[in-house]
Amino acid sequence: MTAATDHHVLLKLEDVSKVYSGTVAVKRANFEVRKGAVNVLVGENGAGKSTLMKIIAGVEQPTLGRILLEGEEVSFSSSGDAVNRGIGMVFQELNLFGNLSVAENIFATREITNRFRKIDSREQERRAAEFLERLQAGIRPDMLVEDLRIGQQQLVEIAKAVSLDARILIMDEPTSALSAAEVEILFKVIADLKARGVAIVYISHRLEELIRIGDYITVLRDGRITGQERMKNVDTQWIVRQMIGSDAKDFAKPDGHVPGEEIFRAEDICLPRVTGGLAVDHVSLSLRAGEILGIYGLMGAGRSELFDCIMGRHGHATGVIFIAGKKVRERDTTRRIRRGLALIPEDRQREGLVSILSVASNLTLASLSRFVRLFHISGAKEIQAVTQMVRELAIKVAGPAQEVSSLSGGNQQKVVIGKALLTGPKVLLMDEPSRGIDVGAKADVFRTMRKLSRDGLGILFATSDLDEVMALSDRIAVMSNGKLTGMFDRAEATEASLVAASALGHGPVPHMESHAHD
Amino acid sequence: MTDIPAKASVASTSNGSVLLTLMKARTFIALIAVLIFFSIAAPNFLSAANLILMSKHVALNAFLAMGMTFVIITGGIDLSVGSIVGLCGMVAGYLVLNGIDLQVGYTIYFNVFEIALITLAVGILIGAVNGLLITRLNVAPFIATLGVLYVARGLALLSSDGRTFPNLVGKPDLGTTGFGFLGAGRLLGLPVSIWILVVVAVGAAYLAKYTPLGRHIFAVGGNERAARISGVRVNMVKMFVYMFSGFCAAVVGLIISSELMASHPATGESFELNAIAAAVLGGTSMSGGRGTIGGTIVGAFVIGILSDGLVMMGVSSFWQMVIKGLVIIVAVVVDQAQRRLQSRVTLMQMAKAG
Numbered sequence: 001m002t003a004a005t006d007h008h009v010l011l012k013l014e015d016v017s018k019v020y021s022g023t024v025a026v027k028r029a030n031f032e033v034r035k036g037a038v039n040v041l042v043g044e045n046g047a048g049k050s051t052l053m054k055i056i057a058g059v060e061q062p063t064l065g066r067i068l069l070e071g072e073e074v075s076f077s078s079s080g081d082a083v084n085r086g087i088g089m090v091f092q093e094l095n096l097f098g099n100l101s102v103a104e105n106i107f108a109t110r111e112i113t114n115r116f117r118k119i120d121s122r123e124q125e126r127r128a129a130e131f132l133e134r135l136q137a138g139i140r141p142d143m144l145v146e147d148l149r150i151g152q153q154q155l156v157e158i159a160k161a162v163s164l165d166a167r168i169l170i171m172d173e174p175t176s177a178l179s180a181a182e183v184e185i186l187f188k189v190i191a192d193l194k195a196r197g198v199a200i201v202y203i204s205h206r207l208e209e210l211i212r213i214g215d216y217i218t219v220l221r222d223g224r225i226t227g228q229e230r231m232k233n234v235d236t237q238w239i240v241r242q243m244i245g246s247d248a249k250d251f252a253k254p255d256g257h258v259p260g261e262e263i264f265r266a267e268d269i270c271l272p273r274v275t276g277g278l279a280v281d282h283v284s285l286s287l288r289a290g291e292i293l294g295i296y297g298l299m300g301a302g303r304s305e306l307f308d309c310i311m312g313r314h315g316h317a318t319g320v321i322f323i324a325g326k327k328v329r330e331r332d333t334t335r336r337i338r339r340g341l342a343l344i345p346e347d348r349q350r351e352g353l354v355s356i357l358s359v360a361s362n363l364t365l366a367s368l369s370r371f372v373r374l375f376h377i378s379g380a381k382e383i384q385a386v387t388q389m390v391r392e393l394a395i396k397v398a399g400p401a402q403e404v405s406s407l408s409g410g411n412q413q414k415v416v417i418g419k420a421l422l423t424g425p426k427v428l429l430m431d432e433p434s435r436g437i438d439v440g441a442k443a444d445v446f447r448t449m450r451k452l453s454r455d456g457l458g459i460l461f462a463t464s465d466l467d468e469v470m471a472l473s474d475r476i477a478v479m480s481n482g483k484l485t486g487m488f489d490r491a492e493a494t495e496a497s498l499v500a501a502s503a504l505g506h507g508p509v510p511h512m513e514s515h516a517h518d
Numbered sequence: 519m520t521d522i523p524a525k526a527s528v529a530s531t532s533n534g535s536v537l538l539t540l541m542k543a544r545t546f547i548a549l550i551a552v553l554i555f556f557s558i559a560a561p562n563f564l565s566a567a568n569l570i571l572m573s574k575h576v577a578l579n580a581f582l583a584m585g586m587t588f589v590i591i592t593g594g595i596d597l598s599v600g601s602i603v604g605l606c607g608m609v610a611g612y613l614v615l616n617g618i619d620l621q622v623g624y625t626i627y628f629n630v631f632e633i634a635l636i637t638l639a640v641g642i643l644i645g646a647v648n649g650l651l652i653t654r655l656n657v658a659p660f661i662a663t664l665g666v667l668y669v670a671r672g673l674a675l676l677s678s679d680g681r682t683f684p685n686l687v688g689k690p691d692l693g694t695t696g697f698g699f700l701g702a703g704r705l706l707g708l709p710v711s712i713w714i715l716v717v718v719a720v721g722a723a724y725l726a727k728y729t730p731l732g733r734h735i736f737a738v739g740g741n742e743r744a745a746r747i748s749g750v751r752v753n754m755v756k757m758f759v760y761m762f763s764g765f766c767a768a769v770v771g772l773i774i775s776s777e778l779m780a781s782h783p784a785t786g787e788s789f790e791l792n793a794i795a796a797a798v799l800g801g802t803s804m805s806g807g808r809g810t811i812g813g814t815i816v817g818a819f820v821i822g823i824l825s826d827g828l829v830m831m832g833v834s835s836f837w838q839m840v841i842k843g844l845v846i847i848v849a850v851v852v853d854q855a856q857r858r859l860q861s862r863v864t865l866m867q868m869a870k871a872g
């Protein structure tokens with residue numbers, strides 16, 4: 001490593017500010033992007049990271065300030081402008097066309113055509129396959145994007161950005177839906193790009209990742225830059241201090257309360273896959289009041305599908321569930337929510353939020369009946385509950401009437417969590433609840449989970465983060481290929497045993513393998 | 519140096535916010551503008567008799583537009599309302615004249631109140647058919663209601679072989695008199711149809727704003743999938759909006775045949791387009807999730823007064839169409855401009871604040 005040589009500054013932001021209605025997202029920021037290096041940007045939810053990057057990528061225009069590309073002042077009026085100057089970006093929220101194939105998405109707006117201006121899909125698919133191969137994604141270029149899991153979609157986003165052959169590649173939380181193995185592959189790709197002199201800007205809330213791959217780090221707080229360092233001079237503590245102005249709140253410790261009676265049981269849940277086989281394969285599990293049951297597994301292990309079955313989202317799923325010993329006969333989501341089940345879905349854009357409604361309407365959407373007398377929604381009661389939830393989860397909003405789509409990614413996630421909590425559930429299903437939220441907020445969410453479990457809730461909590469599942473769970477279930485492949489008490493669980501169980505019955509996925517090699 | 523742009527922005531900010539307020543109230547301003555224009559340009563326009571006549575015309579479109587608003591907010595469209603108006607008018611006319619022949623030598627005659635209820639039920643039922651096609655059979659709303667448009671119109675024509683049911687005064691000995699009350703009756707000096715409009719409009723506005731069902735209508739239009747996972751009964755919400763739209767159309771069918779004291783099977787042709795126009799003029803977004811009953815009513819008034827005023831001025835009906843079309847387009851353009859301006863104004867205010 002020749003870390004001693006200073007990297008040449010490729011792009012520079014000078015005194016850039018960005019004002020939105022209701023918020024100043026970025027205040028007089030100076031930011032440098034260095035060639036052949038990974039430039040890390042961190043900050044709390046709503047600190048302005050995505051905004052700053054959208055300015056570089058031409059999606060947003062700065063209210064004030066200058067952008068210098070190799071010393072020359074530039075202004076981008078659209079992302080097309082930025083792409084032409086060699087700037088590509090992986091956005092935090094997926095920007096894909098669900099109705100188009102993976103290859104068509106990768107080459108959207110840059111379609112490869114033959115002499116007669118006809119799109120050459122064969123060539124597009126061949127080239128797309130190359131990029132996907134580098135990410136070892138196991139995604140066929142002719143698949144429809146809407147049929148992919150969210151993690152796979154994220155890989156498509158990354159492939160799309162990599163295929164731009166950009167000089168500056170911005171990645172806004174590219175790993176939020178990826179599994180550990182996929183992250184490793186991405187890091188290899190990043191190292192490769194770096195060696196070729198690409199300047200990479202990397203945003204993530206997973207601090208270990210940053211320490212591992214970063215060369216330079218910039219910290220944003222409330223729209224201001226509060227620290228800029230070489231990565232080798234800093235540690236996690238420093239980052240957290242710059243980010244939130246104090247030391248990290250520790251992960252909530254187990255408080256030693258004893259779980260009570262069984263509150264939830266699932267028996268023999270099966271869900272057939274459209275392509276044949278079972279997405280959820282005879283899964284049975286039981287959960288006690290006050291217990292947090294972590295469900296660990298790789299992407300596609302069937303955790304989200306299991307949750308969907310429990311919530312009654314699939315009419316053709318089989319199996320029975322019991323709440324507090326009573327069989328749940330209701331088969332639709334509405335009545336299951338009334339029976340005390342609540343789900344925090346993994347994909348907040350598609351399933352969690354009604355983006356054109358306000359924060360308040362989103363928060364109370366699942367629990368309106370609580371604020372209703374006869375058929376009248378009591379505005380005062382509703383606002384009171386909303387304000388309380390906003391305070392409890394520290395959601396950063398200008399006001400309850402703000403449109404939810406204008407919140408930062410992490411704060412949107414908090415709204416989804418708040419919506420489920422407001423239903424006053426007995427059993428809470430959390431699918432990757434910490435996706436995209438900052439360290440402080442993560443600690444808050446985990447503390448909330450502990451508090452809820454102390455109050456007697458049963459929590460089923462799916463994650464592909466080993467540390468999280470080890471730190472939080474009273475028991476850990478492992479799923480692989482739709483099957484339950486392990487059940488551990490916290491005391492006996494080790495990382496190795498979890499990983500081993502999560503790979504059981506996995507092997508190479510047959511149909512994807514065969515395609516990758518032809 | 520820093521002083522000058524600051525001052526400039528203060529000035530343009532206040533200009534901006536004035537403009538913004540104007541644009542927000544644009545449909546209202548348009549309403550006042552057409553009122554002022556016609557009161558000058560058309561003699562007798564402001565006479566009480568004319569105003570009442572006009573509001574009776576407007577009321578018809580306003581009913582349909584309210585039903586349409588809810589449908590559009592859920593992300594759908596209801597093209598069948600015009601045909602439902604026609605069919606319901608025929609149902610009412612048929613019942614007044616012929617009653618229901620039980621085929622065993624008896625014929626049941628209903629009183630006017632019962633006839634109204636039956637007619638409304640028919641409208642709601644057709645709405646339910648729309649809803650079932652859309653929710654159970656997954657037919658796209660445009661296609662489902664287009665199909666029902668033809669079927670309902672065809673049934674209306676079949677019911678009388680294309681003829682008009684004339685002279686719906688009824689017979690005192692059968693108890694079928696009094697059908698004219700809806701169309702010609704007055705309460706406290708105002709036509710009955712206006713009172714019904716007020717009641718339905720207040721009810722619909724209340725529903726949209728203060729009830730879970732109203733909230734759910736918006737949620738379904740905003741993100742159907744998220745709504746479903748949040749426990750919203752999406753299918754029930756959709757059934758409701760199409761049934762409500764059918765109900766509104768039935769009300770209009772009743773009022774029209776009562777006003778004319780006759781039912782004609784072609785009544786209501788292209789009414790659906792006027793209803794959509796009023797909803798859009800009132801700020802309802804065709805992509806769903808956005809809209810208000812109040813806005814729609816004002817929109818209906820703008821369109822209604824415009825066409826009546828132009829008639830009074832003697833403008834040819836061909837020009838009337840051109841003008842109506844332009845007004846709709848301008849309204850939507852202004853709507854877009856307002857959104858852009860809104861973000862610019864707040865931006866400038868924030869910049870000023872620091």
Ligand SMILES: Nc1ncnc2c1ncn2[C@@H]1O[C@H](COP(=O)(O)OP(=O)(O)OP(=O)(O)O)[C@@H](O)[C@H]1O
Nearest residue numbers: 020025045046047048049050051406407408409410
């Ligand atoms: N279109 C918008 N309209 C109004 N406010 C906005 C808009 N986009 C972002 N904001 C506000 O700007 C601030 C910064 O948002 P940004 O998305 O840059 O945060 P972030 O640092 O990326 O956070 P996260 O880690 O949660 O993704 C937030 O307070 C957000 O509410």
Ligand SMILES: [Mg+2]
Nearest residue numbers: 050092408409
């Ligand atoms: Mg962000």
